[in-house]
Amino acid sequence: MNNILVTKGVTKRFGKHTALHNVSLEIPKNSIYGLLGPNGAGKTTLIRIINQITYPDQGEVFFDGEPLNPRHIAMIGYLPEERGLYKKMKVGEQALYLAQLKGLSKAEAKRRLKYWFDRLEIGDWWNKKIQELSKGMAQKIQFIVTVLHEPKLLIFDEPFSGFDPINANVIKDEILHLREKGASIIFSTHRMESVEELCEYITLLHQSEKILDGRLSDIKKAYKNNIFNVGLETPNGETLLKELSEKFEIMASAYDTNQQQLNFTLQLPSNESSELLTYLSARANVNSFIETVPSANEIFIRTVQSKNGHV
Amino acid sequence: MYKLPLIIKREYLAKVRNKSFVIMTFLSPILMVAMVVLIAYLTQLNDNEKRVIAVLNESDYFSNAFLTTESTSYIDFKGIDLEKAKDSTSNLGYYGLLYIPDAAHLEQVADGTFFYSKDAPSTMVLGALESIFEERLRQQRLVRLGVSSEDFAAIDNGYEIKISTFAGEQNLKGINEIKAFIGGAFGYLIMMFIIIYGGFVMRSVIEEKTSRIIEVIISSVKPFQLMMGKIIGTALAGITQFAIWVISGAILFVVAFAIFDIDPGIMSGGPELPSGMGAEMAPNLANDTELAEGYLKELFRLPLALLLISFVVYFVLGYLIYSSIYAAIGAAVDNETDTQQFIFPIIMPLMLAIYVGFFSVFNNPHGPIAVGFSLFPLTSPIVMLMRLPGGVGEGGVPLWQFIASIVLLLITFVGIVWLAAKIYRVGILMYGKKPTYKELFKWLRY
Numbered sequence: 001m002n003n004i005l006v007t008k009g010v011t012k013r014f015g016k017h018t019a020l021h022n023v024s025l026e027i028p029k030n031s032i033y034g035l036l037g038p039n040g041a042g043k044t045t046l047i048r049i050i051n052q053i054t055y056p057d058q059g060e061v062f063f064d065g066e067p068l069n070p071r072h073i074a075m076i077g078y079l080p081e082e083r084g085l086y087k088k089m090k091v092g093e094q095a096l097y098l099a100q101l102k103g104l105s106k107a108e109a110k111r112r113l114k115y116w117f118d119r120l121e122i123g124d125w126w127n128k129k130i131q132e133l134s135k136g137m138a139q140k141i142q143f144i145v146t147v148l149h150e151p152k153l154l155i156f157d158e159p160f161s162g163f164d165p166i167n168a169n170v171i172k173d174e175i176l177h178l179r180e181k182g183a184s185i186i187f188s189t190h191r192m193e194s195v196e197e198l199c200e201y202i203t204l205l206h207q208s209e210k211i212l213d214g215r216l217s218d219i220k221k222a223y224k225n226n227i228f229n230v231g232l233e234t235p236n237g238e239t240l241l242k243e244l245s246e247k248f249e250i251m252a253s254a255y256d257t258n259q260q261q262l263n264f265t266l267q268l269p270s271n272e273s274s275e276l277l278t279y280l281s282a283r284a285n286v287n288s289f290i291e292t293v294p295s296a297n298e299i300f301i302r303t304v305q306s307k308n309g310h311v
Numbered sequence: 312m313y314k315l316p317l318i319i320k321r322e323y324l325a326k327v328r329n330k331s332f333v334i335m336t337f338l339s340p341i342l343m344v345a346m347v348v349l350i351a352y353l354t355q356l357n358d359n360e361k362r363v364i365a366v367l368n369e370s371d372y373f374s375n376a377f378l379t380t381e382s383t384s385y386i387d388f389k390g391i392d393l394e395k396a397k398d399s400t401s402n403l404g405y406y407g408l409l410y411i412p413d414a415a416h417l418e419q420v421a422d423g424t425f426f427y428s429k430d431a432p433s434t435m436v437l438g439a440l441e442s443i444f445e446e447r448l449r450q451q452r453l454v455r456l457g458v459s460s461e462d463f464a465a466i467d468n469g470y471e472i473k474i475s476t477f478a479g480e481q482n483l484k485g486i487n488e489i490k491a492f493i494g495g496a497f498g499y500l501i502m503m504f505i506i507i508y509g510g511f512v513m514r515s516v517i518e519e520k521t522s523r524i525i526e527v528i529i530s531s532v533k534p535f536q537l538m539m540g541k542i543i544g545t546a547l548a549g550i551t552q553f554a555i556w557v558i559s560g561a562i563l564f565v566v567a568f569a570i571f572d573i574d575p576g577i578m579s580g581g582p583e584l585p586s587g588m589g590a591e592m593a594p595n596l597a598n599d600t601e602l603a604e605g606y607l608k609e610l611f612r613l614p615l616a617l618l619l620i621s622f623v624v625y626f627v628l629g630y631l632i633y634s635s636i637y638a639a640i641g642a643a644v645d646n647e648t649d650t651q652q653f654i655f656p657i658i659m660p661l662m663l664a665i666y667v668g669f670f671s672v673f674n675n676p677h678g679p680i681a682v683g684f685s686l687f688p689l690t691s692p693i694v695m696l697m698r699l700p701g702g703v704g705e706g707g708v709p710l711w712q713f714i715a716s717i718v719l720l721l722i723t724f725v726g727i728v729w730l731a732a733k734i735y736r737v738g739i740l741m742y743g744k745k746p747t748y749k750e751l752f753k754w755l756r757y
Binding site: 015048051052053073076078080082083084085086087088089097098100101102142145 | 314317318321325329519522523524526527528529530531532534740742753756
């Protein structure tokens with residue numbers, strides 16, 4: 001099996017409201033998988049089903065090839081978006097308790113906690129109460145608790161919220177490190193730049209349904225619009241631009257007469273760009289010729305808006 | 312299921328380490344004992360203050376009529392006139408002066424009698440004096456009618472009907488009330504425990520919800536496990552607290568009474584017995600040792616094993632039922648202010664059980680109301696315990712009622728815990744909604 005988690009036709013209703021409708025996913029092992037979607041799309045419900053907090057009305061979930069069952073709870077680590085800790089409990093005691101609930105022995109939990117506390121340089125927090133810590137500090141504890149039992153599947157829901165940029169980077173590096181060590185990661189966020197940076201695969205949920213999924217690079221290819229950014233050096237840029245605009249759709253242009261530098265963006269009817277390139281290089285000195293690839297952010301907005309009906 | 316003990320341990324420790332809980336645990340017995348000691352001390356102080364009444368008696372009718380009692384002593388003035396007597400009474404700081412003039416007939420003497428005092432005298436003092444006069448007057452009139460004082464004494468003898476069981480054993484007056492009272496104490500204990508520690512369970516659930524740790528926890532354990540762990544852990548903390556209260560309270564009482572030299576008997580028959588009973592019972596017990604032995608014997612004959620076992624059964628089931636409702640309420644709301652509308656319906660059956668118990672079961676432990684409420688599962692833990700000191704079987708609670716009550720309680724326990732767990736499971740992940748009963752009903756089907 002190459003997938004850590006597979007869902008088949010998962011549907012979940014709350015009364016009259018359908019939270020998930022017929023969602024099928026395949027989450028490959030040892031990958032970072034982005035679970036995206038607008039608020040209320042059903043991400044949290046799906047995550048809760050994977051964590052066996054709720055159960056699907058229809059459909060099946062397989063973990064590492066087996067139908068999902070309570071034994072798998074110890075193999076999953078979940079960092080919920082709405083997170084918190086017991087305010088009046090001491091950091092060490094609390095971490096030990098949560099680790100033991102995930103099935104670690106007390107001694108083992110202590111050993112691993114020491115490792116992680118040293119790694120994140122928070123060893124002296126052991127006897128502090130959570131209410132004495134700042135939000136970012138508490139988030140660090142929460143992160144450790146999530147990964148401590150070395151789960152095969154990690155689910156992070158907005159893992160960077162509450163962190164300053166430095167600590168966000170620390171956490172990002174830890175996530176990448178965990179993947180190197182073999183964990184598979186489901187990553188749910190609204191911050192598209194971190195999706196771009198981390199995710200190999202994505203799924204886009206919208207109004208309880210899956211509207212897009214696959215390898216991020218494949219999706220980007222599919223979303224290309226044959227738009228090219230071109231930079232030329234030519235003394236007669238204005239005439240050239242006029243000629244071009246008769247044949248193609250010019251989306252933006254700028255001509256600097258002093259530098260004899262012409263920049264423009266155009267859309268081709270097909271992905272066949274060699275003809276244009278030959279045409280241009282015969283008339284000018286081509287400095288740059290770049291096909292624009294849509295960002296994850298653009299893909300997200302475009303897909304969701306087209307589903308909503310206003311393109 | 313290794314997780315359940317972990318949860319119980321955490322909940323227990325979280326509770327007993329809580330500062331206000333610790334303070335309550337150790338301060339309550341001290342406050343309680345201090346209050347009782349204070350009351351007893353003041354009562355004693357009050358009794359020690361004697362009233363002194365001067366008597367200027369010029370008549371023969373009232374010689375030896377005024378005997379010094381615990382609270383009043385009489386001092387005879389002789390051979391001085393009234394004005395002088397008034398002066399000396401007030402100079403000596405006595406409570407008052409009773410002036411009895413000399414006359415031929417008792418009626419005339421009585422008519423001419425005056426009580427002088429600085430302020431208006433207390434009704435108790437007057438009452439005591441008046442009853443002395445009444446007594447003398449009645450005696451005098453009867454003598455005139457030809458009744459000797461011996462006959463008169465005989466007339467005044469009271470009468471008590473003798474009671475016995477069909478088997479011929481002597482029955483004791485008021486023993487039913489005493490028995491019901493013992494059961495009532497158990498029932499009351501259950502009610503207090505449910506209200507105090509059910510509330511703790513509820514607040515603990517709300518705390519988990521507001522601190523948002525709940526989702527982390529239930530990604531590791533089943534909501535049902537968490538709920539049960541919380542309920543059991545809190546109950547253990549409660550039992551610890553109760554045990555400390557009872558032990559330290561008992562020690563403190565003994566020590567305090569020894570230090571302040573207070574006779575513990577001063578409080579007996581007072582506050583802890585229900586009204587009406589104490590006044591009748593206490594003197595009987597004190598005066599008649601034979602009877603007292605009878606009561607003691609009867610108390611030892613109480614089905615103690617049955618009572619204790621039933622207490623544990625009703626306590627455990629009753630507490631589990633109510634505290635799981637409390638847990639469900641805690642899960643349904645976002646903060647404590649929203650709980651009011653749900654709490655009243657839980658406290659109502661508890662209060663009803665106590666009142667029905669004290670008014671109905673005391674009068675007739677086997678009447679239809681007592682039977683009904685001791686079968687109804689939400690009130691049976693309290694009401695049945697009040698009926699049980701009479702035993703099960705002949706003369707006590709019919710066996711079928713006892714069994715039916717426990718079976719009904721068990722069924723309700725399973726049903727309520729199941730329902731509460733469903734509400735709990737959905738509620739702990741719901742935020743921002745002020746739940747209505749309709750909403751809760753919908754959650755049952757999620």
